[in-house]
Amino acid sequence: MTDPRIRASIRYPNDLTVPGMWHVRLVRSPYAAARVTHIDTSLLPEGVVVLTPSEVEPLGRYGCQISDQYVLAGVARHVGDPVAAVAAADEATAREAANLLEAGYERLPAVLDERDALRAGAPLVHDTHAVSDSDAAYFGLRPLEGTNVCHRFRIRTAGLPQGEPYTADPEPDDHAEGFDAAEVIVDETFHMPAVQHVAMEPHACIANWRDGKLEVTTGTQTPFNMRQDLARLFGLSDTDVRIVCPPMGGSFGAKTFVRTEAIAAAVARRLDRPVRLALDRDEEFVTLTRHAATVRIRLGATRGGRFVAKRVWCWVNTGAYADCGPGVAMKMGYAGVGPYRFDHVAVDSYCIYTNLPPAGAFRGYGAAQSVWASERVTDLMAAELGVDPVDLRRQNLLVDGDVFCTGETMHDVHFEELLDDAARAVDWQPGGDNRGKGVAVMLKGMQTPSKAEVGLRRVDDGRFEVLSGTTEMGQGSAKAIAQLAADLLGVDVDQVEVPPPDTDRVPYDTRTTSSRSTHMMGRALEAAVEDLKNSGSDYGHGRIANEGGLDVDTGQGIASSHWHQGAAAAAVEVDDETGALTLRSVHAASYAGRVVNRAAAELQQEGSIIMAIGTTLFEELTFDQGQVVGPNLSDYNIPSALDCAAVSQTILEVGGAEVHGLGETALPPVPPAIGNALASLGYRPTELPLTPERVLDCAEDPP
């Protein structure tokens, strides 16, 4: 059977219509910070319905980790913040009406840079920070009232002091922070800009109310979080909200938590009819971005190359609304430590509000930013010590039984094999001339704690239906789940149906994120098959839970119930007159445990490498007074087929091992592998992307 994606037979959320539906368009703030003073609807065509901030303010605020967002903004906090919604029977009228609506604004001071937002006198993006009661606020949140910090996360290994509550300009205290035994210290500050996911399909949803029950059909990776957040916002029980998730035309983290669904639901309730709200491409750029971040790393080692201590600061720009930024800041914090042994580790990671579009989940969640910094610093240390960068890593990599900085003992560890594989791919010469080549290695956590449930129903003719909350965004999860179920049941894969998630039909699942689904659903399916066999009925139910989590004040606990492990290598050439960087080879190696579907696993990995190439070499959201410059695919480039010729990969499989997710592992190590390759040619890159202009600017010996 031909893949339905190739037959173009999938109906994505953007394709859906329902009889009688109206169309919603949004009116967006042109200012980074402004109070809406009035909304003039006098020019609007007849029959158009307008929803204003004051009408939805009584619903209160929502947010998956911090409750900081009204359905429509009476105070706009970024350029593009929706301040009104207009609905009409046809889309053209709704568009015209949105253009004709005139909103008045009182400008307010704005702050755009993550570190400026911490400095004295910075305007406060939000006056207070209320922790959300959503399931997605699953760890201790530490908002700092009276500041722009909506969460701070710390790691302190035994005996290290807590230090300042927050700082934009830290003063290292080497004695207190465990650097006494360090004979060599390197210290550098790095930056990664905001980027956009650029899923082929923009956000689109349909909302409808039936007898007091809210039904939303939308592309989302988080159906159960969406159900809960919408239920609380509209004062309903969870079961009075139904979320249906058709396959998405890509997401990469963009379709997580509540995006436009609350607005659509509010308009549908006001009209008492179904409404469709679908975004244009330019609106995608103000809907969700990847966190821009500044990361400073101080690494201490002995002259013999043993890592002694590491100090990490992350300033994470979450934009106008926290979204899952606190979680991103936490993961950025521990990913920046890297898969190495240390005597002492201290990390401070701050999730910081600014007046930029909100940032949230993005493939490589939190790790991309700090692995860029951390693995560049590993090479800076190798250069300082005059040793081979691969050897220096190998000397300090975690092995089975070692203790990570969180206190957890590592198991099923394969960092060294992955690093060696990557080095081989670029013909690394141990101790020899490796100019133009670079490597990187990293670890990335999986959502912990997390729960997954799955139902397995025997239907007619020996066929089975898997009821799973795992959503399909092109990653092939439905196929992987069908394959896993077929293997466990001992039937052909064509005998297994995996319908799209519908929260009225499928049991609870935490969400389809952090490369967890194949791993968690695989285990839940084992339980469900067992239950089906034992129960003697036509229905089996599987439920598994991973316990754990970190103390956010010390970073001690269980960061991840298992670790995504990856390495990358790159070989580059640079035109030292133009700064143009040519990729000769980009290779990524990831640990898969047991592979469920090799072709799908390789495609996932290839996708991660390609996204990493784009965000390493040229993708960057630039802003003019908070406004995205060029929110279209001519001004914002993503990689083309011609940019991907140098890609290769290894999937490290261990027979009989547990299944590891592979959706993101290959992304974070690629930028530092390329950066390290560039650095070996006499450059000192700290900021991404590595445009030719930036390459020239970081030449150590400018022409």
Added chain:
Amino acid sequence: MTWMAPRTVAEAVQLKAEWPDATLVAGGTFVGILARQGLLASEDWISLQYVRELRELSTSSELALGAMVTHRRIELDPEISMGWPGVQQVFAAVASPRVRNAATIGGVLGDADYASDPPAMLVALDAWVEALSVRGLRRIPVADLILGHYQTSLEEDELITRVLVPRGRHHVTYRKLRTRSREDRPSVVAAASFHEGRVSVVVGAVAERPQFFPDLCATWKPGDSTSTREIAAGYADRIDPVSDNRGSAAYRTRMIAVEVRRALDSLAPAALTSQAAGR
């Protein structure tokens, strides 16, 4: 909204005379994007897609390309490769095959977008366009066609019907500096031709129109690196470049010097051979 689809050049010209504000649609890769983004709200449109005469291509004397000849056809035509290698190279360098399949030579010149590849090369090759209206035919050198950002010297009732490129330009080079994707538009272009003892270097994609300084080019001593560097420095000095997502003005100034020098260097062997033959 009125959508007009003439079948002949005569009809098209007549419609353009009657509807001078109508937007011409050729391949649609430019106006299509603008219209979708709401940046171009035109009430009336004249589509040239059914005008077969505009798709004619002739290599019998000079190269004559109908305005609706696509980039892809130019890229793949073996006679153009042989006789007009600069034309082939520059159209092959545009965007992706998907764009090149649709975009046309008349469209790219009519848009007068500073970031397009072909104009600089067509100026370096002494190409001209034929502009037709009910009032008659005009021949306009490409160098005089593009006046500024999205501005041409076409009258409102005129349309480009053909682009003509003289024979004999075999010593050419097209240097395209991309700073992002391999399908991106150029940050800096240096298009150069050496013909009958004369070199023409045209810098594109850096300012509102292609930049050509014949007085600097006339000082070139092939093979003399000082002369080459002085011309390159002169181009960098005289051009006031734009800043955009593909490079800052300061970066472009540096790159103009690099790319002009490299373009001249690549023509030097041919120029030296020609000089030796002339002696």
